[in-house]
Amino acid sequence: MDKKRxxxxxxxxxxxxxxxxxKKDGSVVSEAxxxxxxxxxxxxxxxxxxxxxxxxAIEAIRRSLVTGGISGDEVLSVGLSSAMHSLICVxxxxxxxxxxxxxxxxxxxxxxxxxxxxxxxxEIYQQSGTPIHPMSPLAKLIWMRETAYGPYExxxxxxxxxxxxxxxxxxxxxxxxxxxxxxxxxxxKEMTWNEQALNVAGIDRSQLSTPVAPTYVFHGLDARxxxxxxxxxxxPFVAGASDGPLANLGIGAxxxxxxxxxxxxxxxxxxxANRPNTDEQQNVFCYGVTEDLWILGGPTNNGAIVxxxxxxxxxxxxxxxxxxxxxxxxxxxxARAEQASPGSNGLLFLPYLNGERAPHWDANARGSYIGLSxxxxxxxxxxxGMEGVMFNLYNIHEAVGRLVGExxxxxxxxxxxxxxxxxxxxxxxxxxxxxLPSSHQSAAWGAAWFSMLAIGEVRDLASIKEYIPMQGKVTxxxxxxxxxxxxxxxxxxxxxxxxxxxxxxxxxxQ
Numbered sequence: 001m002d003k004k005r006x007x008x009x010x011x012x013x014x015x016x017x018x019x020x021x022x023k024k025d026g027s028v029v030s031e032a033x034x035x036x037x038x039x040x041x042x043x044x045x046x047x048x049x050x051x052x053x054x055x056x057a058i059e060a061i062r063r064s065l066v067t068g069g070i071s072g073d074e075v076l077s078v079g080l081s082s083a084m085h086s087l088i089c090v091x092x093x094x095x096x097x098x099x100x101x102x103x104x105x106x107x108x109x110x111x112x113x114x115x116x117x118x119x120x121x122x123e124i125y126q127q128s129g130t131p132i133h134p135m136s137p138l139a140k141l142i143w144m145r146e147t148a149y150g151p152y153e154x155x156x157x158x159x160x161x162x163x164x165x166x167x168x169x170x171x172x173x174x175x176x177x178x179x180x181x182x183x184x185x186x187x188x189k190e191m192t193w194n195e196q197a198l199n200v201a202g203i204d205r206s207q208l209s210t211p212v213a214p215t216y217v218f219h220g221l222d223a224r225x226x227x228x229x230x231x232x233x234x235x236p237f238v239a240g241a242s243d244g245p246l247a248n249l250g251i252g253a254x255x256x257x258x259x260x261x262x263x264x265x266x267x268x269x270x271x272x273a274n275r276p277n278t279d280e281q282q283n284v285f286c287y288g289v290t291e292d293l294w295i296l297g298g299p300t301n302n303g304a305i306v307x308x309x310x311x312x313x314x315x316x317x318x319x320x321x322x323x324x325x326x327x328x329x330x331x332x333x334x335a336r337a338e339q340a341s342p343g344s345n346g347l348l349f350l351p352y353l354n355g356e357r358a359p360h361w362d363a364n365a366r367g368s369y370i371g372l373s374x375x376x377x378x379x380x381x382x383x384x385g386m387e388g389v390m391f392n393l394y395n396i397h398e399a400v401g402r403l404v405g406e407x408x409x410x411x412x413x414x415x416x417x418x419x420x421x422x423x424x425x426x427x428x429x430x431x432x433x434x435x436l437p438s439s440h441q442s443a444a445w446g447a448a449w450f451s452m453l454a455i456g457e458v459r460d461l462a463s464i465k466e467y468i469p470m471q472g473k474v475t476x477x478x479x480x481x482x483x484x485x486x487x488x489x490x491x492x493x494x495x496x497x498x499x500x501x502x503x504x505x506x507x508x509x510q
Contacts, residue, residue, distance in 0.1 A: 003073065003074055004073070004074055004075065004076040005023065005024070005074055005076070006021050006022065006023060006024075006029060006068075006070055006074050006075050006076060007021070007022050007024065007075070007076050007077050007078070007079065007448040007451055007452055008020065008021050008022075008061065008064065008075055008077075008078045008079070008448060008451075009022065009078075009079050009081060009250075009441065009443070009444025009445055009446070009447040009448035009451075010057060010060070010061065010078055010079070010080055010081065010444070010447065011081040011082070011243060011246075011441070011443050011444045011447065012053065012057060012080075012081065012082040012083060012161055012162060012165070013082075013083055013243065013264070014083050014102065014103075014104075014264070014265055014266065015035055015036065015037075015265060016033050016034060016035040016036065016056065016060075017033070017034050017036070017053065017056040017057040017059075017060040018031060018032070018033045018060060018441065018444060019031065019032050019057075019060040019061045019063070019064040019444075020064065020439075020441045020444035020445070020448070021064050021065070021068050021070060021075075022444075022445060022448050024076075024452065024457065024467075025467050026439075026445060026464075026467035026468055026469055027469060028439050028441065029068045029070065030064045030065070030067045030068025030069075030070065031064055031067075031441060031444075032059075032060045032061075032062075032063035032064040032067055033060060034055075034056035034057070034059045034060040034063070035056070036048060036049070036052045036053050036056045037052075038102075039099060043106075044105070044106045044107045044109075045105055045107060046101070046102045046103075046104035046105040046106070047099035047100060047101055047102065047105065048099060048100040048102060049099060049100070050088050050096045050099065050100045050161065050164050051096065053100065053161055053164075053165075054164070054165055054168065057165060058225060058228050058229050061078075061229040061230070061231065062228060062229050062230055065229070065230045065231075066230075071230075072226075072229070072230040072231040072232050072235070073232060075231060075232070075235055076235075076451075076452070076455070076457065077235065077236045077237075077238060077448075077451035077452060077454070077455055077457075078231070078235060078236070078237045078238065078448075078451060079237075079238045079240045079444075079446075079447030079448045079449070079450045079451030079452075080162055080165075080166070080176075080237065080238065080239060080240040080447055081240050081241065081242070081243045081246045081443045081444060081446065081447040082160065082161055082162035082179065082242060082243060083102075083103065083161070083242070083243055084103060084160075084178075084179065084182035084242045084243070084244065085102070085103035085135045085136055085137060085160075085182050085183070086100050086101065086102055086103065086137075086160045086161040087100070087101045087137040087140050087141070087158060087159075087160065087183075088100050088101070088158070088159050088160070088161065088164050089144075089151035089152055089154070089155035089157075089158060090155060090156065090157050090158075090159055090164065090167075091154070091155070091156050091157075092156040092157075094157075094159075094164070094167045094168045096164070097150075097151035097154055097155055098149075098151035098152075098155075100161055100164075101140055103135040104135070104301065104354065105134065105135075105140065106134045106355060106363050107134070107140075107143055108134045108139040108140050108142060108143035109134045109363040109364075110143075111134075111139050111142040111143045111146065112132050112133050112134045112136075112139040112142075112363070113363075115132050115138075115139065115142065115200070116131075116132035116133075116282070116361070120196070120200065122280055122282075123196065124138070124184065124194065124196060124197050124200065125278060125282050126278050126280075127187050127188070127189070127194050127196070127197070128181065128183075128184050128185065128186055128187065128188060128194060128197060129181060129188045129276060129278055129285055129286030129287055129288075129294075130181065130182055130183065130184035130186075130285055130287070131282045131283075131284075131285060131357070131358075131361045132184070132282065132361070133357060133361045133363070134363050135299075135357060136182070136183065136184035137158070137160075137182075137183040137184060137185065137201075138183060138184030138185055138197055138200070138201055139184070141158070141201035141202065141203060142200060142201055142202070145201065145202040155207065156207065157173065157207050157208070157209075158203065158207055158208060159173075159175075159209065160175065160179050160183075162175075162176075162179060163175050163179070163209050166218055166237065166239075167209070168222070169218070169221055169222045169225050169237070170218040170219070170220055170221065170222070170237070171220070171222075172218060173208075173209040173210060174209050174210050174211075174212045174216055174218070174239060175208070175209040175210070175211055175212065175239075176211075176212060176213070176214050176216065176239040176240060176241050176242075177191060177211055177212070177213065177214065177241070177287075177288040177289060177290065177291075178214070178241040178242040178244070178245050178287045178288060178289050178295070179241070179242050180193075180209075180211045180288075181286075181287035181288045182242060182285075182287055184197060185197045185198060185201060185208070186211070186288070188276045188286060188287065188288045188294065189276055191211060191288055191291060192211060193205045193208060193211070212239055213239070213290060213291065214238070214239055214240055214241045214289065214290060214450050214454075215238060215239070215450060215453055215454035216238065216239040216454070217236045217237070217238055217239075217454050217455070218236070218237040218238070218239070219234070219236065220233065220234070221233045221234070221235060221237065236451065236454065236455055237451075238447075238450055238451035238454040238455075239450075240446075240447040240450045240451070241289055241446070241447070241450065242287070243443040244262075244268055244270050244287070244295060244297065244299075245270070245272070245287070245289045245295040245446070246442070246443040246444075246446030246447050246450070247260055247262050247270070247413055247414075247442045247443040247446060248260045248270050248271075248272055248295060248411075248442075248446070249442075249445075249446035249449060249450075249461065249464060250413075250437075250441070250442030250443055250444065250445035250446030250447075250449070250464070250468070251411045251413050251435075251437050251442040251468065252411065252437075252464060252465045252468045253270075253271070253272070253409070253411045254272050254461060254462060254464075254465075255272070255462075256271075256272070256273065256274075256404070256405065257271075257405065257406065257407060257408030257409060258271065258272070258407075258408065258409045258411065259271045259397070259400075259407040259409070259410050259411065260411045260412070260413065260442075261393060261410065261411070261412050261413075261414075261426065262412075262413050262414040262442075263303040263304055263389070263393075263412075263414045263415065263416035263417075263422075264303055264304060264414045264415050264416075265303055265304055265305045266299060266300060266301050266302070266303045266305065267299065267300045267302070267303030267304075267389070267393060267414070267416075268297055268298065268299040268300065269297050269298055269393055269396050269397050269400060270295050270296065270297030270400075271295070271296055271297060271400060271404050271407070272289070272293060272294070272295050272296075273286075273293075273294050273295070273296055273404050274292060274293065274294075275294065276288070276294045277294075277296060277403045277404065278403075279402075279403065281399075282361060283298065283358060283359040283361075283396075283399035283402075284296055284297060284298045284358060284359070284396070284399050284400050284403060285297060285298065285299070285358075286403075290461075293461075296400055296403055296404050297358075297396070297400055298357065298358025298359055298396035298399060298400060299357045299358055300351075300356065300357060300358060300389070300392055300393065300396065301352070301353075301354040301355060301356055301357055302351040302352060302353055302354055302356065302367075302389060302392065303389060303414075303416070304415055304416055305353070305354065306351050306353060306385050306386070306388070306389050307330060307333065307334075307385065307386065309353055309385075310333065310381065310382055310385045311329055311330065311333055314378055314381055314382065330419075331419075333382055334382075334386070334419055334421045334422065335421075336378065336379050336382055337379055337382035337383040337385075337386055337421070338379075338383070338421050339379040340377075340379040340380045340382070340383040340384075342383075342387075342428065342480045342483050342484065343387075343483050343484070343487050344376075344380040344381075344383045344384035344387060345373075345375060345376060345380050346371045346373070347369060347370070347371050347372065347373075347376050347380045347381070347384040348369070348370045348371055348384060348387075348388065348391075348487065348490065348491055348494065349367070349368070349369050349370070349381075349384040349385050349387065349388030350365075350366075350367055350368040350369075350370065350388060350491075350494055350495065350498070351367055351385065351388035351389050351391075351392055352365035352366055352367050352368075352392075352495075353366075353367040356392075358396045358399065359395050359396050359398075359399045360495055362499070362502070364502045364503055364505075364506040365495065365499070365502055366502050366505065367388075368494070368498060369381070369384065370494060386422060386425060387425065387429075387484075387487075388491075390425055390426060390429040391429070391484075391487075391488055391491045391492075393426075393429075394429055394430060394488060395491075395492060397430070407430075407432065409433075409435065410426075410427075410430055410432045410433065410434050410435065411434070411435045411436075411437075412426060412434050412435070412436055413436075413437060413440055413442040414440065415440065417436055417437075417440055418440060420474075423436065423474050424474055424477075426474075427474045427475060427476040427477075428476045428477055428480040428481050428484055429481075429484050429488075430476070431476050431481040431484075431485070432476060433473045433474065433475050433476070434473060434474045435470060435472075435473045436470065436471050436472060436473065436474065437468055437469065437470055437471065438469035438470060438471045439469065445464075445468070446464075449461070449464045449467075
């Protein structure tokens with residue numbers, strides 16, 4: 001009797017590695033999370049230690065098995081998920097020559113702005129589906145070339161964090177279509193590297209991994225990793241995809257009109273499509289997932305990190321004391337925000353604390369409170385901050401809808417989905433029911449599902465809908481939705497009005 005009863009989704013996020021063990025019906029058996037920090041850097045840098053991430057991934061797998069009381073012999077397969085846009089310079093032995101330069105790194109802002117304004121930049125976007133922005137490895141590579149960045153000049157290869165692990169663990173350089181798409185170096189129509197973009201970056205395709213389907217199977221796990229994780233050396237690891245499309249898959253948002261919203265540290269709104277689609281406005285991304293499936297959407301730099309900033313900046317003594325006593329500070333903050341009425345007494349917040357990606361793709365954008373008066377209290381600042389994140393997501397939703405059509409079903413996942421207050425705000429802002437999964441590890445489940453598809457355990461992608469435990473839906477309040485529609489008409493014009501000010505401030509700071 002075959003005792004292989006479990007599958008693992010390994011998700012390499014911005015701040016942690018998560019290993020989630022599922023039964024084949026989608027129920028979570030065990031999970032473990034291992035965090036890793038950003039390195040001490042200046043404001044424009046956002047780097048991490050690739051070896052620390054590798055160790056975190058190994059430890060997360062080990063702990064998930066131990067916590068679940070599961071033997072490595074019981075694991076059927078492992079599917080891989082990762083955050084997008086990471087870049088590591090490595091030597092021929094897959095040893096890192098640089099830190100992981102993450103999506104949040106802004107040192108290539110000048111290069112990205114210059115390329116975006118050019119005809120060549122528009123052509124590359126139309127082919128790659130990746131908006132020209134400092135987040136993309138394309139912009140990072142141009143910056144490296146122009147600044148004679150030492151690791152770039154010595155590198156044999158350029159890898160994402162997922163490729164870094166699989167190259168070291170299996171001795172094979174392969175990258176799934178969605179991670180490749182997010183580099184800005186890929187042709188999403190031909191599913192191969194784009195020579196025009198490679199020339200601009202100053203590299204050739206021999207320095208990049210072979211693009212593969214998400215069902216590509218890695219065989220022969222390195223013995224030291226096998227020993228440290230507790231997995232068998234012959235357990236199949238499957239390429240999977242980036243966390244965005246996997247979150248859609250894991251929540252069941254895979255058909256036209258089914259939109260998924262994820263908010264963690266950052267956030268995104270995404271919808272699957274059966275053909276690639278871009279336009280010259282460059283408001284949204286379009287990444288390949290399989291040879292006949294693409295994902296369109298927009299990411300925001302400013303998700304729950306806005307609430308973290310509000311906690312640190314407006315931190316109240318009772319919240320800090322409660323946190324010391326083991327209570328959740330964010331639950332207390334949202335409770336305080338709930339004391340303010342929808343619309344925060346006329347206070348609006350532009351949530352661009354870290355610049356912004358979609359829909360403006362402007363690294364110079366900054367946060368702003370608009371409409372301040374003597375009547376405003378902390379609860380108004382808190383609620384306006386959370387509403388600002390939602391207004392921005394709705395702005396992205398409009399841009400995505402222009403290319404893929406209206407949303408018929410709305411799904412939510414990520415850390416914010418644990419907050420009833422924030423999910424209700426989402427339903428009210430969008431004026432639609434919000435469907436919630438029982439597990440918030442949708443990307444990991446999507447990765448695990450691809451792994452089962454790769455080895456013949458499931459018949460197709462669409463059948464995952466039968467194996468997603470859901471906890472129900474949240475319905476919008478009609479009066480609040482009407483209030484938000486009125487305020488959104490004001491909010492959507494604020495960025496364009498303030499953009500000259502943001503650009504002027506950036507020039508003064510330089």
